[in-house]
Amino acid sequence: MIELVVLDVDGTITDQNRILNPEAISCIRTGVEKGIKFSLISGNVIPVMFGLKTFLGINGPVFGENGGIMYYNGNIEKFFDKSGPVKFLEYISKKSSATPYFTNQWRETSAAFSMNSEDKDMISREAEKWNLEIVDSKFTWHIMNRNQNKGYAVGILKKMFNLEWNEILVIGDSDNDNAMFQLPVKKACPFNATDHIKSLSDYVSEKSYGYEIKDAMKEFNIL
Amino acid sequence: MIELVVLDVDGTITDQNRILNPEAISCIRTGVEKGIKFSLISGNVIPVMFGLKTFLGINGPVFGENGGIMYYNGNIEKFFDKSGPVKFLEYISKKSSATPYFTNQWRETSAAFSMNSEDKDMISREAEKWNLEIVDSKFTWHIMNRNQNKGYAVGILKKMFNLEWNEILVIGDSDNDNAMFQLPVKKACPFNATDHIKSLSDYVSEKSYGYEIKDAMKEFNIL
Incomplete structure (x- = not known):
C-alpha cells in the first residue's frame, strides 16, 4: 500500500507554462485527507517550495534544488554545499x-543558469572535471554536486518515515526525475514524460500536465 | 471597465489553512485569457510571491511584504528599507x-514576528515611537515602515499601467487590506472578510475563501 507520494512540480502538476493544474491540487487534497503523505521535489529554490507546501497543503517535507535542500516542520536542512557550483558558474x-x-x-546548494544550446557539451565536460553535473529541468540548467539528485532525496524520505520502497509512489516527467525513477519504488508518469521516464514507469497515464495525477492515484488505490 | 484585478492571497484566494482554492485559480486563468491584468499583494516574502506568480500564471506584478517589494519582468524593486523594522524587532x-x-x-523591507496577544498594545505603542507600524496579516505580525501598505502598492500599479482608479478592482479580506480599500477603486470581498472591510466594499459576496472570486468577477463584468 502506498504511504507516501513524491511529486515533481513542473510538467507533472503544472502545464507547459508552469501553471498549477487545479484538478491535481484537489487530488492532493483528497489524498492528504485520506492520510497519505505527500512530498514535492523540484529544481526550484526552497522559499518557493516552502510557499507551495503552504498553498497546496502538502503534509510531508518539500525539497528544492533537485533534492539538495529540504523544508519540514519549520526547519531548513541543507544536504550539499553551493561553493563548488557557484565557482564553476563564475568560471563558465x-x-x-x-x-x-x-x-x-x-x-x-547549487547554481542555475541559461545558455545557448551549442555550449552544452563543452560545459558538461568541464563540469565533470570539477566533479559536478549539469542537469536540465526544462526551464533552466542546474549545476549540481555529485549525487545531489531526487533519488537522494527519496532515500531521505524513506528513512525519515521508516517506509519500504514499495510504499512510495513517485510521479515525474523529465530528466531531472531520472534518479528517483531508478529506485525500487512505484513509478507513474504523465503522457508528456520523456521516453526514458516512460520506459522506467510502472504506469504511464494517457493524460498530461497534472491530469495524470487522478489516474495514477486511482491506479495505486489511493483514490 | 475593469482593467486590473488586485488580489490579496491568504483568506481571499485560499481557505483558512492557506490552501489555494482551485476554483479561484481557474477564474484567474479565464480572466488572464480575456486580457485582464492580475496582481497579487501579500504580506508574504518576495520569492514566495515570485513562485505564486509563476504557478498561478499571474500576468501583472506581484508584491510581497504588504507592498514594500515588487517582482515584475525578471526584476525585483524595493520601495522601503528593512533596517528600522529589523532593529525594532531586536529591541522588542x-x-x-x-x-x-x-x-x-x-x-x-520589513520584519515579521509572533507574540502573545497581551503584548500587542505595548509593542504597538513602541512601534509608533520608532515611526513604524505593526500590522496583523492573521498568520503573523509584520513590522512595517510608515506608509508601507497595500494602498501604496496599488498606487504604483495605477501609475505603471496608466489606469483610472475605477478601472482597478481590489479583493481582500483583512486588516492589512485596509489601505487599498481606502482608495477610490472598485472593492469586493468574501463573506469571511472583517466587518470593516465589508463596510468599505462595493460588493460583498455570500461566498468565502476563494469561492467569492467568481462572484466578484461576474459582478464587475469580467466573467
Whole structure:
C-alpha cells in the first residue's frame, strides 16, 4: 500500500507554462485527507517550495534544488554545499554563453543558469572535471554536486518515515526525475514524460500536465 | 471597465489553512485569457510571491511584504528599507514575547514576528515611537515602515499601467487590506472578510475563501 507520494512540480502538476493544474491540487487534497503523505521535489529554490507546501497543503517535507535542500516542520536542512557550483558558474560565465539565473540569490546548494544550446557539451565536460553535473529541468540548467539528485532525496524520505520502497509512489516527467525513477519504488508518469521516464514507469497515464495525477492515484488505490 | 484585478492571497484566494482554492485559480486563468491584468499583494516574502506568480500564471506584478517589494519582468524593486523594522524587532524581542518569524531570512523591507496577544498594545505603542507600524496579516505580525501598505502598492500599479482608479478592482479580506480599500477603486470581498472591510466594499459576496472570486468577477463584468 502506498504511504507516501513524491511529486515533481513542473510538467507533472503544472502545464507547459508552469501553471498549477487545479484538478491535481484537489487530488492532493483528497489524498492528504485520506492520510497519505505527500512530498514535492523540484529544481526550484526552497522559499518557493516552502510557499507551495503552504498553498497546496502538502503534509510531508518539500525539497528544492533537485533534492539538495529540504523544508519540514519549520526547519531548513541543507544536504550539499553551493561553493563548488557557484565557482564553476563564475568560471563558465567567462568562457561561454552561460548566464546566471535570477533565482540564484535564493539557492543554497547549487547554481542555475541559461545558455545557448551549442555550449552544452563543452560545459558538461568541464563540469565533470570539477566533479559536478549539469542537469536540465526544462526551464533552466542546474549545476549540481555529485549525487545531489531526487533519488537522494527519496532515500531521505524513506528513512525519515521508516517506509519500504514499495510504499512510495513517485510521479515525474523529465530528466531531472531520472534518479528517483531508478529506485525500487512505484513509478507513474504523465503522457508528456520523456521516453526514458516512460520506459522506467510502472504506469504511464494517457493524460498530461497534472491530469495524470487522478489516474495514477486511482491506479495505486489511493483514490 | 475593469482593467486590473488586485488580489490579496491568504483568506481571499485560499481557505483558512492557506490552501489555494482551485476554483479561484481557474477564474484567474479565464480572466488572464480575456486580457485582464492580475496582481497579487501579500504580506508574504518576495520569492514566495515570485513562485505564486509563476504557478498561478499571474500576468501583472506581484508584491510581497504588504507592498514594500515588487517582482515584475525578471526584476525585483524595493520601495522601503528593512533596517528600522529589523532593529525594532531586536529591541522588542528582548523586552516582550515577540519572536522573529522563520521567513525573515527572505524579507527585504520589513520584519515579521509572533507574540502573545497581551503584548500587542505595548509593542504597538513602541512601534509608533520608532515611526513604524505593526500590522496583523492573521498568520503573523509584520513590522512595517510608515506608509508601507497595500494602498501604496496599488498606487504604483495605477501609475505603471496608466489606469483610472475605477478601472482597478481590489479583493481582500483583512486588516492589512485596509489601505487599498481606502482608495477610490472598485472593492469586493468574501463573506469571511472583517466587518470593516465589508463596510468599505462595493460588493460583498455570500461566498468565502476563494469561492467569492467568481462572484466578484461576474459582478464587475469580467466573467
